[in-house]
Amino acid sequence: MVFYIKRTIREFSQGIKGIIGLFLNILYWIFLGPLKKRFIRAESVFYQMRFAGLRSIVLVFFVAIFTGIVLAMQSAYQLEKMGAVIYVASLVAVSLCRELSPVLTALVVAGRVGSSIAAQLGTMKVTEQIEALETMAINPVRFLAVPRFLALFFMLPCLTILSDLSGILGGFLVGTRSLRINPYLYMQTTFKYLQLKDIYTGVAKSFVFAIIIALVACYEGLNTTRGAEGVGRATTRSVVISFILILFADCFLTAIFYFSKI
Amino acid sequence: MKKEMVSLVGVSKSFDGRKIINNVSFDIVQGETFVIMGCSGSGKSTLLRLMTGILKPDEGRVFIKGKDITTVGPEELDEVRKSFGMLFQYSALLDSLTVNENVALPLKEHTKLDENIVRIIVKMKLSLMGLREFQNHYPAQISGGMRKRVGLARAIALDPDIVFYDEPTSGLDPVVGGVINRLIMDLSKKLFITSVVVTHDMSSVFRIADRAAMIHKGSVVEIGTPQQIKTSDNPYLRQFINGSPNGPIDFFREDLGIFEELSL
Ligand SMILES: Nc1ncnc2c1ncn2[C@@H]1O[C@H](COP(=O)(O)OP(=O)(O)O)[C@@H](O)[C@H]1O
Ligand SMILES: [Mg+2]
Numbered sequence: 100m101v102f103y104i105k106r107t108i109r110e111f112s113q114g115i116k117g118i119i120g121l122f123l124n125i126l127y128w129i130f131l132g133p134l135k136k137r138f139i140r141a142e143s144v145f146y147q148m149r150f151a152g153l154r155s156i157v158l159v160f161f162v163a164i165f166t167g168i169v170l171a172m173q174s175a176y177q178l179e180k181m182g183a184v185i186y187v188a189s190l191v192a193v194s195l196c197r198e199l200s201p202v203l204t205a206l207v208v209a210g211r212v213g214s215s216i217a218a219q220l221g222t223m224k225v226t227e228q229i230e231a232l233e234t235m236a237i238n239p240v241r242f243l244a245v246p247r248f249l250a251l252f253f254m255l256p257c258l259t260i261l262s263d264l265s266g267i268l269g270g271f272l273v274g275t276r277s278l279r280i281n282p283y284l285y286m287q288t289t290f291k292y293l294q295l296k297d298i299y300t301g302v303a304k305s306f307v308f309a310i311i312i313a314l315v316a317c318y319e320g321l322n323t324t325r326g327a328e329g330v331g332r333a334t335t336r337s338v339v340i341s342f343i344l345i346l347f348a349d350c351f352l353t354a355i356f357y358f359s360k361i
Numbered sequence: 362m363k364k365e366m367v368s369l370v371g372v373s374k375s376f377d378g379r380k381i382i383n384n385v386s387f388d389i390v391q392g393e394t395f396v397i398m399g400c401s402g403s404g405k406s407t408l409l410r411l412m413t414g415i416l417k418p419d420e421g422r423v424f425i426k427g428k429d430i431t432t433v434g435p436e437e438l439d440e441v442r443k444s445f446g447m448l449f450q451y452s453a454l455l456d457s458l459t460v461n462e463n464v465a466l467p468l469k470e471h472t473k474l475d476e477n478i479v480r481i482i483v484k485m486k487l488s489l490m491g492l493r494e495f496q497n498h499y500p501a502q503i504s505g506g507m508r509k510r511v512g513l514a515r516a517i518a519l520d521p522d523i524v525f526y527d528e529p530t531s532g533l534d535p536v537v538g539g540v541i542n543r544l545i546m547d548l549s550k551k552l553f554i555t556s557v558v559v560t561h562d563m564s565s566v567f568r569i570a571d572r573a574a575m576i577h578k579g580s581v582v583e584i585g586t587p588q589q590i591k592t593s594d595n596p597y598l599r600q601f602i603n604g605s606p607n608g609p610i611d612f613f614r615e616d617l618g619i620f621e622e623l624s625l
Protein backbone atom coordinates (compact mmCIF):
# COMPACT_ATOMS: atom_id res chain seq x y z
CA MET A 100 0.00 0.00 0.00
CA VAL A 101 2.71 2.42 1.07
CA PHE A 102 4.66 1.18 -1.91
CA TYR A 103 1.82 2.08 -4.27
CA ILE A 104 1.39 5.53 -2.78
CA LYS A 105 5.12 6.14 -3.05
CA ARG A 106 5.16 4.96 -6.63
CA THR A 107 2.15 7.06 -7.59
CA ILE A 108 3.72 10.15 -6.05
CA ARG A 109 6.97 9.47 -7.87
CA GLU A 110 5.21 8.93 -11.19
CA PHE A 111 3.11 12.05 -10.64
CA SER A 112 6.08 14.31 -9.89
CA GLN A 113 7.98 12.79 -12.80
CA GLY A 114 4.99 13.47 -15.09
CA ILE A 115 4.65 17.08 -13.94
CA LYS A 116 8.36 17.64 -14.46
CA GLY A 117 8.23 16.03 -17.88
CA ILE A 118 5.18 18.02 -18.99
CA ILE A 119 6.68 21.33 -17.86
CA GLY A 120 9.91 20.39 -19.63
CA LEU A 121 7.97 19.62 -22.81
CA PHE A 122 6.13 22.95 -22.53
CA LEU A 123 9.39 24.89 -22.25
CA ASN A 124 10.81 22.90 -25.12
CA ILE A 125 7.78 23.71 -27.31
CA LEU A 126 7.98 27.40 -26.40
CA TYR A 127 11.69 27.33 -27.28
CA TRP A 128 10.95 25.99 -30.76
CA ILE A 129 8.10 28.45 -31.31
CA PHE A 130 9.90 31.61 -30.17
CA LEU A 131 13.66 30.98 -30.22
CA GLY A 132 13.88 28.33 -32.93
CA PRO A 133 13.14 30.76 -35.78
CA LEU A 134 15.98 33.02 -34.59
CA LYS A 135 18.30 30.10 -35.21
CA LYS A 136 16.77 29.47 -38.61
CA ARG A 137 14.93 26.37 -37.44
CA PHE A 138 11.43 27.07 -38.65
CA ILE A 139 8.16 25.30 -38.03
CA ARG A 140 6.54 24.12 -41.19
CA ALA A 141 3.31 26.02 -41.82
CA GLU A 142 1.91 23.18 -43.90
CA SER A 143 2.14 20.68 -41.07
CA VAL A 144 0.43 23.15 -38.71
CA PHE A 145 -2.39 23.56 -41.25
CA TYR A 146 -2.61 19.82 -41.69
CA GLN A 147 -2.98 19.36 -37.94
CA MET A 148 -5.51 22.21 -37.78
CA ARG A 149 -7.62 20.46 -40.37
CA PHE A 150 -7.33 17.25 -38.43
CA ALA A 151 -8.00 18.75 -34.99
CA GLY A 152 -10.50 21.39 -36.05
CA LEU A 153 -12.52 20.66 -39.13
CA ARG A 154 -13.08 17.06 -38.27
CA SER A 155 -14.33 17.88 -34.77
CA ILE A 156 -16.89 20.44 -35.94
CA VAL A 157 -19.82 18.06 -36.33
CA LEU A 158 -19.25 16.40 -32.98
CA VAL A 159 -18.87 19.72 -31.16
CA PHE A 160 -22.00 21.03 -32.87
CA PHE A 161 -24.12 18.10 -31.74
CA VAL A 162 -22.79 18.06 -28.19
CA ALA A 163 -23.47 21.79 -27.85
CA ILE A 164 -26.91 21.86 -29.41
CA PHE A 165 -28.16 19.03 -27.21
CA THR A 166 -26.62 20.67 -24.16
CA GLY A 167 -28.44 23.88 -25.09
CA ILE A 168 -31.73 22.02 -25.50
CA VAL A 169 -31.43 20.18 -22.19
CA LEU A 170 -30.27 23.28 -20.38
CA ALA A 171 -33.28 25.24 -21.69
CA MET A 172 -35.77 22.57 -20.63
CA GLN A 173 -34.24 22.09 -17.20
CA SER A 174 -34.12 25.78 -16.44
CA ALA A 175 -37.64 26.30 -17.80
CA TYR A 176 -38.82 23.69 -15.31
CA GLN A 177 -37.51 25.88 -12.48
CA LEU A 178 -38.24 29.29 -13.94
CA GLU A 179 -41.86 28.46 -14.85
CA LYS A 180 -42.65 28.22 -11.14
CA MET A 181 -41.53 31.80 -10.72
CA GLY A 182 -43.22 32.95 -13.91
CA ALA A 183 -39.89 34.01 -15.35
CA VAL A 184 -39.67 31.69 -18.33
CA ILE A 185 -38.20 34.42 -20.50
CA TYR A 186 -34.96 34.23 -18.49
CA VAL A 187 -34.32 30.83 -19.99
CA ALA A 188 -32.68 32.77 -22.82
CA SER A 189 -30.06 34.52 -20.73
CA LEU A 190 -29.48 31.56 -18.42
CA VAL A 191 -28.73 29.28 -21.35
CA ALA A 192 -26.43 31.77 -23.05
CA VAL A 193 -24.48 32.81 -19.99
CA SER A 194 -23.92 29.35 -18.55
CA LEU A 195 -22.92 28.03 -21.94
CA CYS A 196 -20.43 30.75 -22.74
CA ARG A 197 -18.88 31.01 -19.30
CA GLU A 198 -18.75 27.37 -18.41
CA LEU A 199 -20.30 24.56 -20.39
CA SER A 200 -19.01 25.31 -23.88
CA PRO A 201 -15.33 25.59 -23.01
CA VAL A 202 -15.37 22.55 -20.74
CA LEU A 203 -17.48 20.26 -22.90
CA THR A 204 -15.61 21.21 -26.06
CA ALA A 205 -12.30 20.59 -24.32
CA LEU A 206 -13.47 17.18 -23.09
CA VAL A 207 -14.72 16.25 -26.56
CA VAL A 208 -11.45 17.33 -28.17
CA ALA A 209 -9.36 15.59 -25.49
CA GLY A 210 -11.26 12.39 -26.22
CA ARG A 211 -11.19 12.71 -29.95
CA VAL A 212 -7.98 14.56 -30.87
CA GLY A 213 -5.80 14.16 -27.76
CA SER A 214 -6.22 10.41 -27.75
CA SER A 215 -5.32 10.10 -31.40
CA ILE A 216 -2.24 12.28 -30.96
CA ALA A 217 -1.09 10.07 -28.07
CA ALA A 218 -1.76 6.91 -30.08
CA GLN A 219 0.03 8.21 -33.16
CA LEU A 220 3.11 9.50 -31.36
CA GLY A 221 3.15 6.40 -29.16
CA THR A 222 3.15 4.13 -32.19
CA MET A 223 5.93 6.21 -33.72
CA LYS A 224 7.90 5.86 -30.50
CA VAL A 225 7.63 2.08 -30.22
CA THR A 226 8.40 1.54 -33.92
CA GLU A 227 11.62 3.59 -33.64
CA GLN A 228 10.29 6.39 -35.86
CA ILE A 229 11.06 8.97 -33.18
CA GLU A 230 14.57 7.58 -32.84
CA ALA A 231 14.94 7.72 -36.62
CA LEU A 232 14.02 11.41 -36.58
CA GLU A 233 16.62 12.07 -33.91
CA THR A 234 19.30 10.23 -35.86
CA MET A 235 18.40 12.36 -38.89
CA ALA A 236 19.02 15.42 -36.70
CA ILE A 237 15.33 16.30 -36.77
CA ASN A 238 14.09 17.28 -33.34
CA PRO A 239 10.89 15.31 -32.61
CA VAL A 240 9.45 18.09 -30.45
CA ARG A 241 9.85 20.66 -33.19
CA PHE A 242 8.75 18.30 -35.93
CA LEU A 243 5.83 16.54 -34.21
CA ALA A 244 4.76 18.23 -31.00
CA VAL A 245 4.88 21.89 -32.04
CA PRO A 246 2.47 21.64 -35.02
CA ARG A 247 -0.02 19.69 -32.89
CA PHE A 248 0.33 22.15 -30.05
CA LEU A 249 -0.24 25.16 -32.30
CA ALA A 250 -3.15 23.51 -34.09
CA LEU A 251 -4.96 22.78 -30.84
CA PHE A 252 -4.11 26.19 -29.43
CA PHE A 253 -5.80 27.93 -32.35
CA MET A 254 -8.59 25.50 -33.07
CA LEU A 255 -10.00 24.84 -29.59
CA PRO A 256 -11.08 28.47 -29.02
CA CYS A 257 -12.71 28.48 -32.48
CA LEU A 258 -14.54 25.27 -31.64
CA THR A 259 -15.59 26.80 -28.32
CA ILE A 260 -17.16 29.78 -30.07
CA LEU A 261 -18.89 27.40 -32.45
CA SER A 262 -20.15 25.53 -29.41
CA ASP A 263 -21.44 28.78 -27.84
CA LEU A 264 -23.44 29.52 -30.98
CA SER A 265 -24.78 25.96 -31.37
CA GLY A 266 -25.78 25.82 -27.71
CA ILE A 267 -27.63 29.12 -27.96
CA LEU A 268 -29.35 27.77 -31.07
CA GLY A 269 -30.45 24.72 -29.06
CA GLY A 270 -31.88 26.92 -26.34
CA PHE A 271 -33.55 29.11 -28.96
CA LEU A 272 -35.29 26.09 -30.50
CA VAL A 273 -36.73 25.01 -27.15
CA GLY A 274 -37.58 28.57 -26.16
CA THR A 275 -39.44 29.46 -29.31
CA ARG A 276 -41.01 26.07 -30.15
CA SER A 277 -41.97 24.52 -26.81
CA LEU A 278 -42.02 27.49 -24.48
CA ARG A 279 -43.62 29.74 -27.11
CA ILE A 280 -41.39 32.71 -26.41
CA ASN A 281 -41.37 35.29 -29.17
CA PRO A 282 -38.15 34.69 -31.19
CA TYR A 283 -37.30 38.37 -31.28
CA LEU A 284 -37.80 38.68 -27.53
CA TYR A 285 -35.70 35.56 -26.95
CA MET A 286 -32.74 36.96 -28.81
CA GLN A 287 -33.14 40.35 -27.20
CA THR A 288 -33.05 38.80 -23.72
CA THR A 289 -30.05 36.70 -24.69
CA PHE A 290 -27.98 39.71 -25.72
CA LYS A 291 -29.22 41.91 -22.91
CA TYR A 292 -27.67 39.69 -20.27
CA LEU A 293 -24.85 38.09 -22.16
CA GLN A 294 -21.83 40.33 -21.84
CA LEU A 295 -18.69 40.28 -23.87
CA LYS A 296 -16.69 39.25 -20.83
CA ASP A 297 -18.79 36.09 -20.51
CA ILE A 298 -17.60 35.08 -23.94
CA TYR A 299 -13.98 35.99 -23.54
CA THR A 300 -13.53 34.37 -20.13
CA GLY A 301 -14.86 31.19 -21.76
CA VAL A 302 -12.46 31.58 -24.67
CA ALA A 303 -9.60 32.33 -22.29
CA LYS A 304 -10.34 29.05 -20.54
CA SER A 305 -10.28 27.20 -23.81
CA PHE A 306 -6.75 28.44 -24.56
CA VAL A 307 -5.61 26.93 -21.26
CA PHE A 308 -7.48 23.68 -21.98
CA ALA A 309 -5.85 23.48 -25.41
CA ILE A 310 -2.42 23.72 -23.81
CA ILE A 311 -3.34 20.97 -21.36
CA ILE A 312 -4.66 18.62 -24.06
CA ALA A 313 -1.69 19.11 -26.37
CA LEU A 314 0.94 18.77 -23.65
CA VAL A 315 -0.58 15.70 -22.05
CA ALA A 316 -1.15 13.93 -25.37
CA CYS A 317 2.32 14.70 -26.73
CA TYR A 318 4.00 13.83 -23.45
CA GLU A 319 2.22 10.50 -23.13
CA GLY A 320 2.87 9.69 -26.79
CA LEU A 321 6.55 10.59 -26.81
CA ASN A 322 7.18 8.67 -23.59
CA THR A 323 5.46 5.46 -24.62
CA THR A 324 7.34 2.25 -23.87
CA ARG A 325 6.63 -1.44 -24.20
CA GLY A 326 5.03 -2.00 -27.57
CA ALA A 327 1.36 -2.16 -28.49
CA GLU A 328 0.21 -2.45 -24.90
CA GLY A 329 2.14 0.71 -24.09
CA VAL A 330 0.40 2.57 -26.92
CA GLY A 331 -2.97 1.56 -25.51
CA ARG A 332 -1.95 2.69 -22.06
CA ALA A 333 -0.60 6.01 -23.34
CA THR A 334 -3.87 6.66 -25.17
CA THR A 335 -6.03 5.93 -22.13
CA ARG A 336 -3.78 7.88 -19.82
CA SER A 337 -3.78 10.90 -22.11
CA VAL A 338 -7.60 11.04 -21.99
CA VAL A 339 -7.91 10.41 -18.25
CA ILE A 340 -5.17 12.85 -17.27
CA SER A 341 -6.48 15.54 -19.65
CA PHE A 342 -10.00 15.17 -18.22
CA ILE A 343 -8.77 15.55 -14.65
CA LEU A 344 -6.51 18.49 -15.45
CA ILE A 345 -9.20 20.24 -17.52
CA LEU A 346 -11.76 19.99 -14.71
CA PHE A 347 -9.18 21.05 -12.15
CA ALA A 348 -8.05 24.02 -14.25
CA ASP A 349 -11.67 24.97 -14.87
CA CYS A 350 -12.37 25.09 -11.15
CA PHE A 351 -9.26 27.16 -10.59
CA LEU A 352 -9.93 29.59 -13.45
CA THR A 353 -13.60 30.00 -12.52
CA ALA A 354 -12.53 30.91 -9.00
CA ILE A 355 -10.07 33.47 -10.33
CA PHE A 356 -12.64 35.03 -12.65
CA TYR A 357 -15.29 35.02 -9.94
CA PHE A 358 -13.23 36.51 -7.13
CA SER A 359 -11.56 39.08 -9.34
CA LYS A 360 -15.05 40.00 -10.59
CA ILE A 361 -14.28 39.44 -14.22
CA MET B 362 47.24 5.52 -42.20
CA LYS B 363 43.56 5.86 -42.92
CA LYS B 364 41.36 8.29 -41.05
CA GLU B 365 39.37 6.92 -38.11
CA MET B 366 35.67 7.53 -38.69
CA VAL B 367 34.22 5.92 -35.57
CA SER B 368 36.18 5.25 -32.38
CA LEU B 369 34.92 3.74 -29.17
CA VAL B 370 37.14 4.05 -26.12
CA GLY B 371 36.23 1.98 -23.07
CA VAL B 372 32.49 2.41 -23.55
CA SER B 373 30.16 0.96 -20.90
CA LYS B 374 26.40 1.28 -20.45
CA SER B 375 24.04 -0.11 -17.84
CA PHE B 376 20.24 -0.26 -17.68
CA ASP B 377 18.62 -0.67 -14.25
CA GLY B 378 21.95 -1.78 -12.77
CA ARG B 379 22.48 -4.42 -15.46
CA LYS B 380 25.63 -3.89 -17.51
CA ILE B 381 24.58 -4.17 -21.16
CA ILE B 382 27.77 -2.82 -22.78
CA ASN B 383 31.01 -3.58 -21.01
CA ASN B 384 34.22 -1.69 -21.76
CA VAL B 385 34.04 -1.83 -25.56
CA SER B 386 36.84 -0.24 -27.62
CA PHE B 387 37.50 -0.32 -31.37
CA ASP B 388 38.29 1.95 -34.29
CA ILE B 389 36.57 1.91 -37.66
CA VAL B 390 38.55 3.50 -40.48
CA GLN B 391 37.45 5.34 -43.57
CA GLY B 392 35.87 3.25 -46.30
CA GLU B 393 35.84 -0.03 -44.44
CA THR B 394 32.85 -2.27 -43.79
CA PHE B 395 32.91 -3.18 -40.14
CA VAL B 396 30.52 -5.88 -39.01
CA ILE B 397 29.42 -6.33 -35.41
CA MET B 398 27.96 -9.77 -34.82
CA GLY B 399 26.44 -11.39 -31.79
CA CYS B 400 23.35 -13.20 -30.55
CA SER B 401 20.03 -11.50 -29.90
CA GLY B 402 20.23 -9.52 -26.71
CA SER B 403 24.02 -9.30 -26.77
CA GLY B 404 23.78 -5.50 -26.97
CA LYS B 405 24.27 -4.83 -30.69
CA SER B 406 21.47 -2.30 -31.08
CA THR B 407 22.49 -0.62 -27.84
CA LEU B 408 26.01 -0.27 -29.22
CA LEU B 409 24.60 1.41 -32.35
CA ARG B 410 22.50 3.76 -30.21
CA LEU B 411 25.68 4.73 -28.38
CA MET B 412 27.41 5.44 -31.70
CA THR B 413 24.54 7.59 -33.00
CA GLY B 414 24.23 9.58 -29.79
CA ILE B 415 20.73 8.33 -28.94
CA LEU B 416 22.20 6.96 -25.72
CA LYS B 417 25.03 8.40 -23.67
CA PRO B 418 27.57 5.93 -22.27
CA ASP B 419 28.05 5.71 -18.50
CA GLU B 420 31.79 5.46 -19.05
CA GLY B 421 34.08 5.94 -22.00
CA ARG B 422 34.02 8.07 -25.12
CA VAL B 423 32.57 7.82 -28.60
CA PHE B 424 34.27 9.70 -31.42
CA ILE B 425 32.66 10.25 -34.80
CA LYS B 426 35.13 11.72 -37.28
CA GLY B 427 37.30 12.83 -34.38
CA LYS B 428 34.51 14.60 -32.51
CA ASP B 429 33.59 13.31 -29.05
CA ILE B 430 29.82 12.99 -29.26
CA THR B 431 29.46 12.21 -25.57
CA THR B 432 30.36 15.76 -24.60
CA VAL B 433 29.04 17.93 -27.45
CA GLY B 434 25.90 20.03 -27.13
CA PRO B 435 22.69 19.13 -28.96
CA GLU B 436 23.34 21.46 -31.89
CA GLU B 437 26.81 20.12 -32.54
CA LEU B 438 25.50 16.59 -32.17
CA ASP B 439 22.96 17.36 -34.90
CA GLU B 440 25.77 18.63 -37.13
CA VAL B 441 27.60 15.32 -36.62
CA ARG B 442 24.40 13.40 -37.29
CA LYS B 443 23.98 15.04 -40.68
CA SER B 444 27.19 13.30 -41.75
CA PHE B 445 25.89 9.80 -41.11
CA GLY B 446 22.83 7.79 -42.05
CA MET B 447 21.19 4.88 -40.35
CA LEU B 448 19.11 1.96 -41.53
CA PHE B 449 16.88 0.70 -38.74
CA GLN B 450 16.04 -2.90 -38.04
CA TYR B 451 12.37 -2.38 -38.92
CA SER B 452 13.15 0.48 -41.32
CA ALA B 453 11.42 3.07 -39.08
CA LEU B 454 9.95 4.96 -42.04
CA LEU B 455 7.46 7.67 -41.09
CA ASP B 456 4.19 5.92 -41.84
CA SER B 457 2.24 9.13 -42.46
CA LEU B 458 4.53 10.04 -45.37
CA THR B 459 4.87 8.41 -48.79
CA VAL B 460 8.07 6.72 -49.95
CA ASN B 461 9.01 9.89 -51.80
CA GLU B 462 8.36 12.17 -48.85
CA ASN B 463 10.31 9.89 -46.53
CA VAL B 464 13.42 10.09 -48.68
CA ALA B 465 12.94 13.81 -49.26
CA LEU B 466 12.57 14.57 -45.55
CA PRO B 467 16.27 14.95 -44.62
CA LEU B 468 16.84 17.03 -47.74
CA LYS B 469 13.93 19.34 -46.98
CA GLU B 470 14.97 19.68 -43.34
CA HIS B 471 18.69 20.21 -43.78
CA THR B 472 19.29 21.78 -47.17
CA LYS B 473 18.00 24.84 -48.95
CA LEU B 474 17.73 22.98 -52.23
CA ASP B 475 15.02 23.89 -54.66
CA GLU B 476 11.99 21.61 -54.66
CA ASN B 477 12.75 20.40 -58.18
CA ILE B 478 16.30 19.49 -57.26
CA VAL B 479 15.06 17.62 -54.19
CA ARG B 480 12.70 15.71 -56.45
CA ILE B 481 15.54 14.76 -58.77
CA ILE B 482 17.81 13.65 -55.92
CA VAL B 483 15.02 11.56 -54.42
CA LYS B 484 14.37 9.96 -57.80
CA MET B 485 18.08 9.17 -58.14
CA LYS B 486 18.35 7.62 -54.69
CA LEU B 487 15.22 5.56 -55.24
CA SER B 488 16.35 4.28 -58.62
CA LEU B 489 19.68 3.34 -57.06
CA MET B 490 17.55 1.08 -54.85
CA GLY B 491 15.37 -0.07 -57.77
CA LEU B 492 12.26 1.49 -56.30
CA ARG B 493 11.11 4.12 -58.73
CA GLU B 494 7.64 2.72 -59.31
CA PHE B 495 6.77 2.82 -55.63
CA GLN B 496 7.36 6.53 -55.02
CA ASN B 497 3.80 7.34 -54.09
CA HIS B 498 3.08 4.32 -51.96
CA TYR B 499 2.87 4.52 -48.19
CA PRO B 500 5.26 2.35 -46.13
CA ALA B 501 2.36 0.11 -45.06
CA GLN B 502 1.63 -0.68 -48.72
CA ILE B 503 5.03 -2.13 -49.61
CA SER B 504 6.88 -5.28 -48.53
CA GLY B 505 9.47 -5.52 -45.78
CA GLY B 506 12.35 -5.78 -48.23
CA MET B 507 11.18 -2.69 -50.09
CA ARG B 508 10.83 -0.81 -46.82
CA LYS B 509 14.46 -1.66 -46.03
CA ARG B 510 15.50 -0.28 -49.40
CA VAL B 511 13.49 2.90 -48.85
CA GLY B 512 15.14 3.17 -45.43
CA LEU B 513 18.48 2.84 -47.15
CA ALA B 514 17.58 5.49 -49.71
CA ARG B 515 16.63 7.78 -46.84
CA ALA B 516 19.86 6.98 -44.98
CA ILE B 517 21.97 8.07 -47.95
CA ALA B 518 19.82 11.05 -48.93
CA LEU B 519 22.33 13.55 -47.58
CA ASP B 520 25.35 11.68 -49.06
CA PRO B 521 26.71 10.62 -45.66
CA ASP B 522 30.28 9.48 -44.95
CA ILE B 523 29.12 6.76 -42.58
CA VAL B 524 26.07 4.50 -42.66
CA PHE B 525 24.98 2.39 -39.69
CA TYR B 526 22.91 -0.70 -40.42
CA ASP B 527 20.92 -2.52 -37.72
CA GLU B 528 20.31 -6.09 -38.86
CA PRO B 529 19.80 -5.12 -42.52
CA THR B 530 19.01 -8.67 -43.66
CA SER B 531 17.08 -10.11 -40.74
CA GLY B 532 13.50 -11.02 -41.49
CA LEU B 533 14.11 -11.07 -45.25
CA ASP B 534 14.23 -14.04 -47.59
CA PRO B 535 17.76 -15.06 -48.69
CA VAL B 536 17.44 -13.46 -52.13
CA VAL B 537 16.25 -10.09 -50.86
CA GLY B 538 18.88 -10.36 -48.13
CA GLY B 539 21.46 -10.86 -50.86
CA VAL B 540 20.15 -7.78 -52.68
CA ILE B 541 20.54 -5.70 -49.53
CA ASN B 542 24.06 -7.03 -48.99
CA ARG B 543 24.94 -6.10 -52.57
CA LEU B 544 23.58 -2.59 -52.04
CA ILE B 545 25.66 -2.22 -48.88
CA MET B 546 28.76 -3.30 -50.78
CA ASP B 547 27.98 -1.04 -53.71
CA LEU B 548 27.61 1.96 -51.43
CA SER B 549 30.84 1.16 -49.70
CA LYS B 550 32.90 0.45 -52.83
CA LYS B 551 31.42 2.99 -55.26
CA LEU B 552 30.67 5.87 -52.92
CA PHE B 553 33.44 5.06 -50.44
CA ILE B 554 31.00 5.08 -47.54
CA THR B 555 32.18 3.71 -44.20
CA SER B 556 29.71 1.02 -43.16
CA VAL B 557 28.98 -0.26 -39.68
CA VAL B 558 26.76 -3.32 -39.94
CA VAL B 559 25.17 -5.10 -37.01
CA THR B 560 23.99 -8.61 -37.79
CA HIS B 561 23.60 -12.14 -36.56
CA ASP B 562 23.57 -13.51 -40.11
CA MET B 563 26.90 -15.33 -40.62
CA SER B 564 26.65 -15.52 -44.41
CA SER B 565 26.51 -11.73 -44.72
CA VAL B 566 29.48 -11.40 -42.40
CA PHE B 567 31.69 -13.33 -44.82
CA ARG B 568 30.18 -11.66 -47.86
CA ILE B 569 30.52 -7.99 -46.89
CA ALA B 570 32.94 -7.56 -43.99
CA ASP B 571 36.39 -6.05 -44.22
CA ARG B 572 36.65 -6.59 -40.49
CA ALA B 573 34.29 -8.06 -37.96
CA ALA B 574 33.88 -8.02 -34.21
CA MET B 575 31.96 -10.52 -32.17
CA ILE B 576 30.24 -9.33 -29.02
CA HIS B 577 28.82 -11.40 -26.24
CA LYS B 578 26.97 -9.94 -23.26
CA GLY B 579 28.22 -6.50 -24.20
CA SER B 580 31.92 -7.35 -24.45
CA VAL B 581 34.03 -7.75 -27.55
CA VAL B 582 35.24 -11.37 -27.57
CA GLU B 583 37.03 -11.34 -30.94
CA ILE B 584 37.89 -8.86 -33.64
CA GLY B 585 39.56 -9.49 -37.01
CA THR B 586 39.26 -10.00 -40.76
CA PRO B 587 36.78 -12.58 -42.11
CA GLN B 588 39.71 -14.93 -42.72
CA GLN B 589 40.88 -14.63 -39.12
CA ILE B 590 37.29 -15.09 -37.93
CA LYS B 591 36.86 -18.22 -40.03
CA THR B 592 40.02 -19.84 -38.68
CA SER B 593 39.85 -18.51 -35.13
CA ASP B 594 39.57 -21.08 -32.37
CA ASN B 595 37.81 -18.67 -30.03
CA PRO B 596 35.10 -20.90 -28.50
CA TYR B 597 32.45 -18.16 -28.66
CA LEU B 598 33.09 -17.65 -32.36
CA ARG B 599 33.14 -21.37 -33.13
CA GLN B 600 29.79 -21.81 -31.43
CA PHE B 601 28.31 -18.76 -33.15
CA ILE B 602 29.51 -19.80 -36.61
CA ASN B 603 28.32 -23.39 -36.18
CA GLY B 604 25.04 -22.36 -34.58
CA SER B 605 25.52 -24.92 -31.84
CA PRO B 606 23.32 -24.84 -28.73
CA ASN B 607 26.20 -26.08 -26.56
CA GLY B 608 29.22 -23.99 -25.72
CA PRO B 609 30.28 -20.92 -23.80
CA ILE B 610 27.26 -18.94 -25.07
CA ASP B 611 24.67 -20.52 -22.81
CA PHE B 612 21.17 -19.16 -22.59
CA PHE B 613 20.24 -21.56 -19.83
CA ARG B 614 23.12 -20.99 -17.50
CA GLU B 615 21.65 -17.68 -16.32
CA ASP B 616 18.54 -19.56 -15.27
CA LEU B 617 20.35 -22.03 -13.00
CA GLY B 618 19.33 -19.90 -10.05
CA ILE B 619 15.75 -20.90 -10.72
CA PHE B 620 16.14 -24.05 -8.64
CA GLU B 621 17.16 -22.08 -5.62
CA GLU B 622 14.33 -19.67 -6.30
CA LEU B 623 11.76 -22.48 -6.46
CA SER B 624 12.91 -24.28 -3.33
CA LEU B 625 12.98 -20.99 -1.41
N1 LIG C 1 16.21 1.11 -22.92
C1 LIG C 1 16.49 -0.06 -22.32
N2 LIG C 1 16.15 -0.26 -21.03
C2 LIG C 1 16.43 -1.42 -20.41
N3 LIG C 1 17.04 -2.45 -20.98
C3 LIG C 1 17.42 -2.33 -22.27
C4 LIG C 1 17.16 -1.13 -23.00
N4 LIG C 1 17.65 -1.28 -24.26
C5 LIG C 1 18.19 -2.52 -24.29
N5 LIG C 1 18.05 -3.15 -23.13
C6 LIG C 1 18.55 -4.51 -22.80
O1 LIG C 1 19.82 -4.62 -23.35
C7 LIG C 1 20.02 -5.92 -23.88
C8 LIG C 1 20.57 -5.82 -25.27
O2 LIG C 1 19.61 -5.26 -26.12
P1 LIG C 1 19.91 -4.96 -27.64
O3 LIG C 1 21.04 -4.02 -27.73
O4 LIG C 1 18.63 -4.53 -28.27
O5 LIG C 1 20.33 -6.39 -28.18
P2 LIG C 1 20.51 -6.88 -29.68
O6 LIG C 1 20.27 -5.74 -30.60
O7 LIG C 1 21.89 -7.40 -29.73
O8 LIG C 1 19.51 -7.97 -29.87
C9 LIG C 1 18.69 -6.63 -23.79
O9 LIG C 1 18.78 -7.58 -22.75
C10 LIG C 1 17.70 -5.56 -23.46
O10 LIG C 1 16.75 -6.07 -22.57
MG1 LIG D 1 18.81 -5.38 -32.07
